[in-house]
Amino acid sequence: MVVNMLLGWAVDNKHYSVLQIASVAMVSIGVVVATISAAQPAQTTTGSTEEYVIGVLLLSMALISSGTMGIFQEHTYAMYGREHWHEALFYSHLFALPLFLLNWQSITRQIKLANATHLQWIGTQELGVYIPSYYIVLLLNVLTQLLCVNGVNRLTSQVSSVSVSLVLVVRKAVSLVISVVWLNGSKGNTSLWGGATAVMLA
Template sequence: MDFGPVFALIFGGCCSNAWTLERSMQQLPTSGTLMTFVQFVATALVALPGELTWRRWHGVPIVWLKTPQIPIRRWLVQVVLYSTTSILNNTAFAFTIPMSVHIVFRSGGMVVNMVLGWAIAGRRYNFMQIISVALVSAGVLAATLAAAAPSKAEDTNTGRYAMGVFLLSLALLSSGVMGIFQERTYARYGHQHWHEALFYTHLFSLPLFLLNPGAIRQQFKDANMTPKHWIGYHGVGAFVPSYYTMLTLNVLTQLLCINGVNRLTASVSSLSVSLVLVVRKAVSLVISVVILNGDGGNFTLWAGSTAVMVGTLGYTYGGLREASKEGKERVVRDASKEGKEE
């Protein structure tokens, strides 16, 4: 596998996606639902060709959807969880949550995964995993409090910030439940159906936006009110609201990011994937804090972020060691069993 294009997709696509997301939300903080809707439409359309096949209807060849390899009812459950997580994450921007906290908070999902895995799936964790999750928890708390410090002067801002943190917490919980459900789905039907999951989770999420059409209409109106700039070539073009330019870039970079992550996941170990994604998040954090906001951050923010990154790697490595240990024990048991049978 040529890792050059893959790393270009991940670091170029994912880091650019974080940049365009922050720029979009700085321009229109209340556009979270609109952005999520457009992202879902674009992803479903791009994934659609891979789920089409030729069939015959009364002897006439027609293009139709492939038969899903996983029952639709399982996708419907995952759709509710996935769309809820995406909407909550994007809506949190409207409550003065900086991008740096978004990045750190999303990296703390393993805390919820561990608790839910212990409570629902009956899992047990080794010492390294427990220490790593404690480190991640401390890092998320430190980074969150560090970002909240400048807004304590105004009770209103502090209250809005707390509401945004609450939304991010709900998103983590929803994401954790979705992760366990997805693991059980793949364990039962196989891991090779990621493209089918990508298509159906985004396609079936679109009707959920009809539950609150007023929000999308209002956000479209707000987007249309942003300053317009000329997009064209040699006099052919039009004046377009500036928000749509950044929104388009966000959608395109998200597609590149998804492509890169899926290629990497299919080619290397989970520890290697985690390492690459941790470095990517660190780069995004630097871009957000230092380049976009022209701020060096503070010691607490960087210490918390470092703790999250190190804890993520420790948790992943501890999980792989546990899996390797279980695999060796299984081989020994099987060998012993075969010896007795002989």
């Protein structure tokens, strides 16, 4: 959200109110506090400082690219109309597909591992098929991601990129709380709940 605001100010000459700036700051602080409180202590340290710096640089570049794309989408929808979000969704995924070729060996290895999972019967007693159990979970993941990505792209066509970022941050904060409390069976701590409350209030 901070990057989106800075890019909006620098590129589009947008002006934000004190309330908007304070809200973004509060959300950012809340996310940092909640994330740090939920982090598990590392058992072993792997990798070098150089790898760590490269990772941070890649994440920073992705952050700036994402913010830039949000502004570009705002301009595109303003120019060509807001009803073409399906087209934006199609092209953003189409242009990303060739990048998978760079990682084809890892993908092939993952497919072999997926095929090796135990077989699960899908269907009725009379009619059905055995499939590797991994693909059931993968299908559920793909369907929920499809709903999420469709929702985000539809939202992008209706509101500013800062608003989209806000919705995504809230979703991630809720997901973090669910992960800690429900999946890990923890009651959380003051920092987690304080950070989550800051995000919701902001």
